[in-house]
Amino acid sequence: MNKIKTEFPLTQAQIAHYHEHGYVIVRNFFAPEEIEPLRQACDRDRSLNNTQSEVDYGGIGFKLSVWSELGDSMLGVIPRMARVVDAAEALEGEECYHWHSKIVLKKPTEGSVAWHQGFGTWYEDYCLYPKLVSCCIAINENTRKNGCLQIAKGSHHLGRIENVMLPNSNSSCADPERLKIVLDRLEIVYCELQQGDAVFFHANTLHGSDLNETNDIRVALFCTYNVVSNEPYNLDNQQHHRYIPLEKVPDSALREKQYNGIFETQKFFEVETADDPKTGVSIRHGRTKKSIANV
Ligand SMILES: O=C(O)CCC(=O)C(=O)O
Numbered sequence: 001m002n003k004i005k006t007e008f009p010l011t012q013a014q015i016a017h018y019h020e021h022g023y024v025i026v027r028n029f030f031a032p033e034e035i036e037p038l039r040q041a042c043d044r045d046r047s048l049n050n051t052q053s054e055v056d057y058g059g060i061g062f063k064l065s066v067w068s069e070l071g072d073s074m075l076g077v078i079p080r081m082a083r084v085v086d087a088a089e090a091l092e093g094e095e096c097y098h099w100h101s102k103i104v105l106k107k108p109t110e111g112s113v114a115w116h117q118g119f120g121t122w123y124e125d126y127c128l129y130p131k132l133v134s135c136c137i138a139i140n141e142n143t144r145k146n147g148c149l150q151i152a153k154g155s156h157h158l159g160r161i162e163n164v165m166l167p168n169s170n171s172s173c174a175d176p177e178r179l180k181i182v183l184d185r186l187e188i189v190y191c192e193l194q195q196g197d198a199v200f201f202h203a204n205t206l207h208g209s210d211l212n213e214t215n216d217i218r219v220a221l222f223c224t225y226n227v228v229s230n231e232p233y234n235l236d237n238q239q240h241h242r243y244i245p246l247e248k249v250p251d252s253a254l255r256e257k258q259y260n261g262i263f264e265t266q267k268f269f270e271v272e273t274a275d276d277p278k279t280g281v282s283i284r285h286g287r288t289k290k291s292i293a294n295v
């Protein structure tokens with residue numbers, strides 16, 4: 001058993017908010033100085049060591065770097081930190097394992113993300129239940145102006161919405177007809193976050209974001225966890241989604257610089273570009289699918 005426990009557990013009120021609304025914002029989840037080395041590395045190398053895949057919605061889209069193996073780079077350490085893992089397990093009420101993590105770095109004028117649910121595609125990855133939770137950590141300030149994450153409040157109660165391919169795109173999104181009604185009826189929450197703030201959201205929570213209209217980058221790190229009992233019932237072509245016990249690290253890991261480099265040594269998923277769909281393997285999942293870009 002892993003004895004490491006967080007010093008900063010979620011409160012009962014935060015857990016209740018998540019269950020009622022499908023998300024919860026946790027201010028100061030990380031101290032800015034814990035996260036600052038990652039922000040600087042992203043700013044220095046905006047291609048993240050050439051690891052970004054492109055999601056193309058017919059001209060405007062966004063770029064993301066995805067990984068599932070967790071080593072001792074900063075990107076391997078953050079998803080294993082006690083405060084993140086314990087929060088995921090408190091929200092799910094079960095042992096969790098790492099599904100994948102990704103960095104979405106929006107340069108100026110980049111980065112519109114069409115509305116979707118994570119479970120829209122994790123269902124296609126043969127997960128039976130929407131028992132996955134994502135933690136979005138603001139690596140720099142995420143604002144309305146630079147295209148922060150948006151969430152449709154309470155949308156996790158809708159259940160799974162069919163995912164459809166968008167025309168002239170390598171990506172899918174939630175069924176536009178249903179989506180229009182849903183977005184008319186539900187409140188849209190702009191998750192404006194300071195560096196180090198985080199938002200946890202449910203696999204069925206509809207989310208998306210707008211373009212970055214500032215002259216600076218917008219960087220968010222997403223860590224996604226699945227519950228152990230919800231491991232895909234078919235792991236063909238997605239061995240990286242199998243259950244591997246998490247090796248948690250203490251909350252002090254970043255403060256004490258217990259990591260080896262930022263992302264230089266991190267192993268990422270293979271890069272795919274919008275006009276090079278290769279074998280039809282999803283850039284976000286390594287899944288054998290026609291769409292290369294599902295979340
Ligand atoms: O970075 C964002 O604004 C949202 C990205 C997202 O939802 C995804 O990559 O699945």
Ligand SMILES: [Fe+2]
Nearest residue numbers: 116118207295
């Ligand atoms: Fe997403």
